[in-house]
Amino acid sequence: MSQPTAQSVLASVFGYDAFRGQQADIIDHVVAGGDALVLMPTGGGKSLCYQIPALVRPGVAVVVSPLIALMADQVAALQQLGVAAAYLNSTLDAESQTAIERDVANGTLDIVYIAPERLLQPRTLNLLQRASVSLFAIDEAHCVSQWGHDFRPEYRQLAMLAEQFPNVPRMALTATADLPTRAEIVERLGLENAAHYLHSFDRPNIQYRVAERGNAKQQLADFIDREHPGQAGIVYCLSRRKVEDTAEWMTQAGHTALPYHAGLSPAMRAHHQSRFLREEGVIICATVAFGMGIDKPDVRFVAHLDLPASIEAYYQETGRAGRDGEPATAWMLYGLGDAVQRRRMIEQGAAVEDRKRVERAKLDAMLAYCEIASCRRVNLLGYFGEDRDTACGNCDTCLNPPETYDATRYARIALSAIYRTGQRFGTGYVIDHLRGAHSDRARELGHDALSTAGIGDDLSAKQWRSIIRQLIALGYIRVEQAYGGLQLAPGCRALLRGEQTLELRVDRSGKRSRRAIKKELPPIEIEDEPLWEALRALRMELAREQDVPPYVIFHDATLREMVARRPTDIAELSNVPGVGEKKRDAYGRAFVDTIAEHVT
Template identity: 85%
Template structure:
């Protein structure tokens, strides 16, 4: 485009097809256009990209976007090109001739936006090239990667402070969807943003329903969840290991789902192929490790499922944030059991990180465990972790929709703690539960544990109830798990409880069969008589996407098709009133969609 001198409002309307900015977007954009630096924390789907894309069109010169996502740059650039923006990327996937052509366009100011990975940007040749260009701004996306305590640490990000030294008069904006207070401080320090404006959008994603279920038969639980609530819809399933990713994808495929694996052990070609199918086809489920997802722009991911415990609240928030980017209802569903906590703690202790980092990781895991065992609003707890207060129960998480019963568990907790102590603090959950219920085997008799005062004192509770109590004692910090062999040990905080100086309320064991109320629908249902036109619009979008070799959402989001369905425009000019249809897209696709609507009127 090599844009004319737009105002920000003109660029929003003409290029992106929206009439109003959301939240703090207008303030952020005005600040950057005026030459100011900025730190922007905004949830996934909140519109971070516009905060640098519109200033790139308003300010003279080219915007350099630093992104860690080589695998997704092509799709991001394709989406901008569909809008008529002169965008390109420089990375290792280009052949020599294409690289030379883009560098030539860069120097001649023929481009509005160029995406570059941090490793390439920091090469002396690239820095020398950029010195010869008219630069509008630097945007540092996924800025949490700068923090050594963050969940996606990239060492190269820490060298980006040189941009402040070598390009002192060029505005820099750091953007991320998730960063707790220590991570924010480190972003400011490492990127020399002490004078930057800070823009903290609410972390709340009200369209996402948060739910946690107890681990049982994980694969069957996952299938039941998808069948019941998200049949035929796109989703992401996160697993801890590569092996579990492949097993889960294979199991879902054999059960009739379109499910693909994604992890770092696959070849680059296979990863790219599976990612492309997920982005470009309807209803694909991707089973992945955390290697997948950062920067994914697919708006219609209807669920994110964790069949293993995430490492931290930051990772959980980032990963669940890939659901419902279009604002329509979505689900963040997680399975959790004590085994997850044991495995995660073992990974921390057996890792090669220095003790200071292990201490931080233990704290993050403790916060994650406490979230899983909540009896109060999950959304309020999640937002509180990021320093944001949520004044009342949200009404859209499992603990709000189906409030868990709580009970005075002081007596039972003291039994469990006493049993752990008297058996030597070296046995796992199963052994302690059997001991409390009097189910002694030969080993217990050989050790004399069947004669202890705690032997058989808990026969009034089922084994499942005792496991729930132990799991919550671990999550609340009264019991810790020895890492080498998984033995339960008393933690410092248990002393007052054992002495009877503290009352402990625990949540009653979850009933997996209890019905779950679904999220409030923010979009009207598609009526039966409208289904033929709805399917026709989706089919046309898919056909155009295949012709352009882009994901369908790059043509139009579902929300835009819904608006067409409701408005039934009669000519191309009326499409200007449909959110998400800018001038370039009206010109390129407008008549085709008007014809499809006319055929079904």
């Protein structure tokens, strides 16, 4: 029996008639035995780049993944497609592990997922030496970088795959890697001769927005109620306590909201993650312990109540929204305290100085992203080395351009006040000084007699906070970590000397306009809603019977195509994108019968 082609596997197994972007080139290269470095955004079809070669090349494909908690769902999705897939990790009992190892050795599996720690064990390496391995796919490859946001030391040891399996093609795949991280992936994994495939980092269906923090809970409630009622989302918080408080508050407000952080028991985390994946409309409130590799396609929003540590972390976390290609929102609150808190965390951390220097630079880039008055998407893509000249039209600064003003005079006044008061006082004291507020402390220190005392009384405290926040983000002011005192940064000299002017943005409160994104998928018209709800109910019933998330049966996009095309026999159903042969045979009759009941 001849080996199938990539195109035939795409159609018969996955139910699609065409590849996207560089998928075909990547797959052809790996099928031919070549190594590859693949950078593709979340939701860009990265998994197909190793799943299809695994089904075309003889032998078992080994997928190295750090995501033990998600392997079961990933394998379940493949099994629904008729793929012989399994995973080897610490959640298995001895009997199950032995059975899967036997299948690997006998060549009866197409794909096996293995955590890096398990792969590196002598028992596993001996097993793979006896088996016929078709390829190694190292997912989340940015974990190899010591400067990255998800560093995993065991990833460093994966370079030995090139030595022990010299004739087996290797793929490194990631959705988040700046230029230095890419270079480190190549070096650490021995991929000097690999072909590089850099897909655009752009996720055009995601709308990026940053709002000035006020009443954070009320802002979050307004955002969800106005734009995403009843929809699945993720809310990221910096601390475990804030996660718990936010989840409790949202539950009291009528949402299905669950906490997720490393302080919960493994069983509780697994239960909450399972509900998020398998139920509809669930919101997870989480620390960054949640989400890497999440395969849920219909997450409609990702909200950050605290500033992420870096652009890479922000991009990866927001990338969990809108994997199905439909409109989604990346919404973040940001304030002066974020810059102070994040810098304090860096300086008080146990990292070596080189590491802290890198973390400071990444934080500076994150702060600059928050404060820009130009297109956020252009800034975001530029960070990853992708140049774009035109604004996106789908971020807050494009949809509602911020007003800017010449802030040179006010910036110089603020810098002078910080300098004259000794560069050791926090934001509140400096603002009181600028606005001429009288205090015993100021009189004792003689600050009420300084030339800068009261010189800024024409601005409100809120306006001064905005100016100082932006000066910190732009690198003119730095924050002393022990007590939060404001200090002059080296970059402020030209501004203080009058050799430079400065434009700052005017902070505006109120609702942001939200432009609808053009959808390529068919719309759900009012008259279609009964059929749409019937198909969703059928999908949920089948998912519960199979004990899998609903999207493993069919994605929303596939159901929308069913509503639009209304196939009433199995042959017509075969033409619906996302319906492969195995799913057609397993579920086709139930879906066409349901459609037939609604066709008049």
